[in-house]
Amino acid sequence: MSGSQQARSTSTPFALGGMSGYLLKGGRVVDPSSGVDAVGDLLIADRVIAEIGDSIDPGSIEVIDVSGLVVAPGLVDMHTHVREPGREDEETIASAARAAAAGGYTAICTMPNTDPVADTASVVEKVWALGREAGLVQVVPAGALSKGLVGESMADIGEMARSVARVRLFTDDGKGVQSALFARRAMEYLIAFDGIYAEHCEDESLALGGQMHEGERSIALGMRGIPAEAEELMAARDVALSRLTGCRLHLLHISTAGTVELVRRAKSEGVPVTCEATPHHFTLTDEALEGYDPNAKVNPPLRSEDHRDAVIAGLADGTIDAIATDHAPHAIEEKDIEFQYAPPGLVGLETSLALTLTELFHKGHLSLSDAIERLSCAPARILGLPDHGTLAVGGPANVVVFDPDASWEVDPHLFHSLSRNTPFGGRKVTGRVVHTFFNGNPTTRDSELVGVSV
Amino acid sequence: MFKHLLSMDQLSADDITRVLDTAESLRQVTDRPIKKLPTLRGRTVCNLFYEASTRTRISFELAAKRLSADVINFSADSKSSVAKGESFKDTAWTLEAMGVDAIVVRHGSSGAPLQLSRWVKASVLNAGDGWHEHPTQALLDIFSIREHFKDLSGLNVAIAGDVLHSRVARSNVKGLVTMGANVVLVGPPTLIPIQARSWGAEISYDLDSVIEDVDVCYLLRVQKERATEQLFPSNREYAANWGLDSRRVAKMKPDALVMHPGPMNRGVEISADVSELPRSIVLDQVSNGLAIRMSLLYLMLGGAEEGDVS
Numbered sequence: 001m002s003g004s005q006q007a008r009s010t011s012t013p014f015a016l017g018g019m020s021g022y023l024l025k026g027g028r029v030v031d032p033s034s035g036v037d038a039v040g041d042l043l044i045a046d047r048v049i050a051e052i053g054d055s056i057d058p059g060s061i062e063v064i065d066v067s068g069l070v071v072a073p074g075l076v077d078m079h080t081h082v083r084e085p086g087r088e089d090e091e092t093i094a095s096a097a098r099a100a101a102a103g104g105y106t107a108i109c110t111m112p113n114t115d116p117v118a119d120t121a122s123v124v125e126k127v128w129a130l131g132r133e134a135g136l137v138q139v140v141p142a143g144a145l146s147k148g149l150v151g152e153s154m155a156d157i158g159e160m161a162r163s164v165a166r167v168r169l170f171t172d173d174g175k176g177v178q179s180a181l182f183a184r185r186a187m188e189y190l191i192a193f194d195g196i197y198a199e200h201c202e203d204e205s206l207a208l209g210g211q212m213h214e215g216e217r218s219i220a221l222g223m224r225g226i227p228a229e230a231e232e233l234m235a236a237r238d239v240a241l242s243r244l245t246g247c248r249l250h251l252l253h254i255s256t257a258g259t260v261e262l263v264r265r266a267k268s269e270g271v272p273v274t275c276e277a278t279p280h281h282f283t284l285t286d287e288a289l290e291g292y293d294p295n296a297k298v299n300p301p302l303r304s305e306d307h308r309d310a311v312i313a314g315l316a317d318g319t320i321d322a323i324a325t326d327h328a329p330h331a332i333e334e335k336d337i338e339f340q341y342a343p344p345g346l347v348g349l350e351t352s353l354a355l356t357l358t359e360l361f362h363k364g365h366l367s368l369s370d371a372i373e374r375l376s377c378a379p380a381r382i383l384g385l386p387d388h389g390t391l392a393v394g395g396p397a398n399v400v401v402f403d404p405d406a407s408w409e410v411d412p413h414l415f416h417s418l419s420r421n422t423p424f425g426g427r428k429v430t431g432r433v434v435h436t437f438f439n440g441n442p443t444t445r446d447s448e449l450v451g452v453s454v
Numbered sequence: 455m456f457k458h459l460l461s462m463d464q465l466s467a468d469d470i471t472r473v474l475d476t477a478e479s480l481r482q483v484t485d486r487p488i489k490k491l492p493t494l495r496g497r498t499v500c501n502l503f504y505e506a507s508t509r510t511r512i513s514f515e516l517a518a519k520r521l522s523a524d525v526i527n528f529s530a531d532s533k534s535s536v537a538k539g540e541s542f543k544d545t546a547w548t549l550e551a552m553g554v555d556a557i558v559v560r561h562g563s564s565g566a567p568l569q570l571s572r573w574v575k576a577s578v579l580n581a582g583d584g585w586h587e588h589p590t591q592a593l594l595d596i597f598s599i600r601e602h603f604k605d606l607s608g609l610n611v612a613i614a615g616d617v618l619h620s621r622v623a624r625s626n627v628k629g630l631v632t633m634g635a636n637v638v639l640v641g642p643p644t645l646i647p648i649q650a651r652s653w654g655a656e657i658s659y660d661l662d663s664v665i666e667d668v669d670v671c672y673l674l675r676v677q678k679e680r681a682t683e684q685l686f687p688s689n690r691e692y693a694a695n696w697g698l699d700s701r702r703v704a705k706m707k708p709d710a711l712v713m714h715p716g717p718m719n720r721g722v723e724i725s726a727d728v729s730e731l732p733r734s735i736v737l738d739q740v741s742n743g744l745a746i747r748m749s750l751l752y753l754m755l756g757g758a759e760e761g762d763v764s
Contacts, residue, residue, distance in 0.1 A: 211564075215649065216649040216652050219618075219647040219649040219650065220624070220649070220652075220653070221564055221565065221586060222564040222565075222583070222584050222585035222586030222587065222621060222624060223564050223565075223584070223585065223586075224585075291565075291568065292564070292565025292566075292568055292569055333541065336541070336543055337541055337542055337543065338542055338561065338563035338565075338566050338569065339563055339564065339565050339566075339569070340562070340563035340564065340584065341563065
């Protein structure tokens with residue numbers, strides 16, 4: 001089975017020391033993939049989940065008291081920008097892995113807009129190998145659809161799919177594919193490799209030069225707007241092409257009411273489409289731009305309240321499958337300038353669980369189980385990662401333990417990411433990662449990174 | 455009074471009246487043979503211009519000099535400055551270290567004056583930022599209107615032209631609405647954002663239907679390249695529909711004013727003959743600009759505490 005094969009191939013390089021496992025005692029074990037939600041013990045032995053039960057005898061294994069905490073499958077981020085290769089000052093694969101582990105993640109899917117672009121097998125294999133070396137999470141490289149992300153000639157899709165990195169998700173993220181013909185051809189071709197066509201939905205002719213969401217606030221602030229329709233037109237085109245070709249389609253970071261409704265209808269009609277939304281899009285609105293804070297500049301832009309509410313409703317009813325960070329590190333000097341010249345993007349790996357719990361769970365939009373489904377199970381399923389998004393007994397122990405009620409204040413200076421660009425600095429949030437286990441090894445213990453070889 | 459002037463949003467009707475009244479007194483200085491007051495002696499004002507400007511920079515420079523302040527001019531094209539590597543923030547800190555008391559800033563990026571105000575202790579005066587605001591222009595325009603009508607409340611003001619890309623329009627609508635005027639924005643739908651209704655302005659796409667009722671017809675500069683951006687078919691068609699020519703002027707009330715912030719594109723938003731009519735107060739706007747900027751520097755740099763102007 002490919003699952004067990006993958007488990008072996010992703011086991012961490014560092015040794016376990018003398019321990020052979022951990023007993024997580026007395027936590028609320030929530031695994032949406034099997035419907036489990038009960039207080040009990042979870043035994044990690046020989047790197048796998050050995051047993052889940054009422055009162056497991058630890059024997060000589062270390063017992064970790066997790067009473068009052070939630071034990072869930074490790075989080076899976078479908079959308080992480082690492083800056084390696086190319087801008088290692090902003091984020092390396094190792095630093096992204098540290099940020100991810102601290103944020104409760106056990107797998108991240110890295111976007112291909114690096115320098116050089118991940119459009120060949122050699123680049124994705126390098127990213128994959130550096131991920132293994134970092135050892136804290138499974139690094140799953142996405143590949144580009146087009147060479148150089150230009151949208152003209154196809155990247156080496158088959159070679160990336162057949163490489164050791166086994167690329168499954170292909171995207172030109174950072175840009176949308178502007179040519180409908182190119183999109184169609186890419187979708188058709190991807191079917192041979194069971195690939196997913198993932199789109200950053202943005203019609204450039206409508207969005208060009210836009211600084212923020214187009215609406216009352218962009219007009220008042222005097223900034224060129226990006227209308228919701230720039231996203232919706234491309235989403236509608238891609239849904240039509242997915243229906244035509246049968247290719248699996250994943251819409252990245254959807255942000256508008258129209259896109260949510262489009263996906264809802266497409267799913268009801270059987271189109272093979274999935275989508276994701278980011279914590280910043282369900283937490284913030286374009287009101288965050290009123291002080292011209294470049295850290296709130298992001299693409300797609302923070303939308304108005306009606307769009308934000310539609311995204312929340314889409315997450316609540318399952319139209320939106322996954323919560324993804326769109327973690328996009330930028331150097332301080334690139335963000336601490338005039339709004340118009342600052343690049344879009346913000347870091348999210350270390351705040352996503354807290355924001356999900358604060359904004360969706362504690363406000364009653366999502367059950368705890370649904371929150372875990374969106375942060376872990378669904379992304380693992382979409383990416384085809386059988387070792388993640390589940391607490392199946394016998395499988396690799398990829399586990400997060402968090403305190404849903406712990407309140408803290410976001411301090412960007414404490415991030416493990418090399419970048420600090422977040423609009424959430426100083427924000428009070430509720431819900432904190434306590435422990436993360438990757439393949440049975442703790443990567444975070446008591447909210448501190450462990451097993452880090454810098 | 456207020457530390458920074460970033461947006462007309464921050465000014466109440468009383469604030470605006472105070473700025474105008476102070477300008478009224480200070481204007482008398484310019485009629486004297488020695489056109490100078492000692493009020494800001496020892497103070498330093500820096501004109502930090504990231505966009506080309508002649509009239510606004512000269513107006514600020516002269517205003518500061520008439521109040522005996524020392525003036526530094528720093529001009530940089532924003533893009534070349536970024537390319538050169540000195541960031542906006544480093545420039546701000548440099549000026550701060552030199553001990554300037556006020557920074558007059560013009561910048562192509564909306565919000566740049568607000569960002570600057572968070573980095574320095576000096577007072578920041580917005581001399582135009584992107585499409586966002588140009589508050590001193592609005593104050594001098596309101597001053598010019600008040601000279602003719604005494605009271606702005608109930609006046610009908612049409613602002614015609616490229617509202618979408620205009621910082622002058624944004625500041626003027628806010629200021630005029632605050633002072634009780636009725637504002638209608640006129641132009642092709644591609645240049646009039648419908649969201650402007652939330653500023654308290656009406657919208658019309660037909661200049662002829664409003665021209666008879668207006669007390670002030672305020673024309674915005676329509677840059678000639680807007681036609682090539684497909685915002686309207688041609689400058690000729692723009693002029694025919696929304697330009698102010700003598701035919702439309704003939705329909706205006708006899709005491710109605712024609713205004714323009716300059717520089718004018720004659721033949722597009724305004725015909726050459728109209729710009730020279732007596733009811734055109736374009737040059738009054740320029741001289742009033744000096745008085746308004748003196749007033750602001752005087753009020754903001756604390757001159758008001760040192761005694762009466764007159």
